[in-house]
């Protein structure tokens with residue numbers, strides 16, 4: 302069955318927080334609030350593009366960070382509009398994302414009533430020092446409490462983490478990943494820090510107090526984080542910000558790349574292949590991987606093969622049926 306998801310951005314006007322990486326305050330005046338009629342119209346457009354059978358199974362996704370902290374009447378009006386399409390079977394559920402301190406039993410009851418099935422929390426870090434430095438306005442304990450509440454209500458639970466925040470090193474991100482795994486969320490998104498003009502991080506970057514992590518070191522880190530989650534059966538549903546919109550227009554620094562996940566998965570293949578090749582010693586080899594993964598094993602612009610060559614391993618890549626993701630077989 303082909304699924305279709307409808308993604309709707311919810312502006313968080315009047316947010317009382319000032320997270321270091323967020324430009325909501327500077328842009329919220331210029332952004333229009335989505336209306337319930339626009340929710341209906343987006344759902345109908347999606348349904349019209351597919352047969353009824355194909356549309357069933359998708360989700361209506363309210364993203365934007367703090368859904369449960371927007372004005373209550375407005376939040377319910379959006380949910381009511383979306384729920385019409387869950388009730389009539391066009392979509393299997395509604396996904397929202399919010400802050401950890403925006404979750405309690407009362408809000409969970411409302412979300413349940415209106416067909417919300419999945420809730421994602423912007424945890425960003427599970428180190429209170431990093432949370433404070435980046436003015437998140439919540440603690441790691443609040444993330445744990447929110448996850449426990451969501452699970453007790455039976456929501457599919459997702460956690461979003463950021464790497465490379467102000468004051469954060471790779472060791473902090475690896476520690477955050479371990480703590481996330483202990484909480485057993487269903488999904489994870491990894492967002493390496495991107496500095497957007499007009500944010501506090503931008504000022505810190507301009508004054509030299511903050512040097513954002515670049516693509517290379519971010520890819521190295523994420524190539525360690527992704528397998529940590531996947532080996533524990535936790536789906537990594539996103540790596541890196543979506544392209545387009547404000548990100549590209551207002552980019553000031555940091556780890557933005559439109560195909561960041563592809564780069565990270567390529568690095569995972571490189572690391573696995575290098576580990577195996579070291580056991581064989583320098584020479585010429587064929588690396589066999591699943592057919593769909595050939596481009597990742599090869600790397601963008603053949604970077605993986607070029608790097609292996611520079612270490613004394615002359616490699617070509619071939620596809621082989623029946624290989625698992627990240628499985629690499631070395632042939633002489």
Ligand code: SF4
Pocket residue numbers: 313316317318319320323324325366367400
């Ligand atoms: S990221 Fe922080 S500042 Fe931005 S909308 Fe969410 S809570 Fe508010």
